[in-house]
Amino acid sequence: MLEEKEIYDIRELFDNLSISIRELSKESKINEVTLARIRDGRPAYPSTVNKLLDTLSKIYDRPFYLSKVTGVNILANRQGKTKEAKLEEVA
Numbered sequence: 001m002l003e004e005k006e007i008y009d010i011r012e013l014f015d016n017l018s019i020s021i022r023e024l025s026k027e028s029k030i031n032e033v034t035l036a037r038i039r040d041g042r043p044a045y046p047s048t049v050n051k052l053l054d055t056l057s058k059i060y061d062r063p064f065y066l067s068k069v070t071g072v073n074i075l076a077n078r079q080g081k082t083k084e085a086k087l088e089e090v091a
Helices: 010-015 021-028 032-039 046-060 083-090
Strands: none
Touching: 010 032, 021 032, 021 046, 032 046
């Protein structure tokens, strides 16, 4: 069972799932490989991550938003640069 708290880590959400990644893939309509990449901190499109968080919210029966989940790497633009990479370029 997942402990109630303010901020969650994406890995923690995957580790405490009561269903398999295959089932999560069917529920979320996200490819299993993409789910594993998100779990492992690889970049993903915001729409994909939001779809995953919506599905996890239903599974855990509590709301999950990007602001409440750490360890998620969001692609910032079509060139494949993450928000972190863009910030490093500016600095």
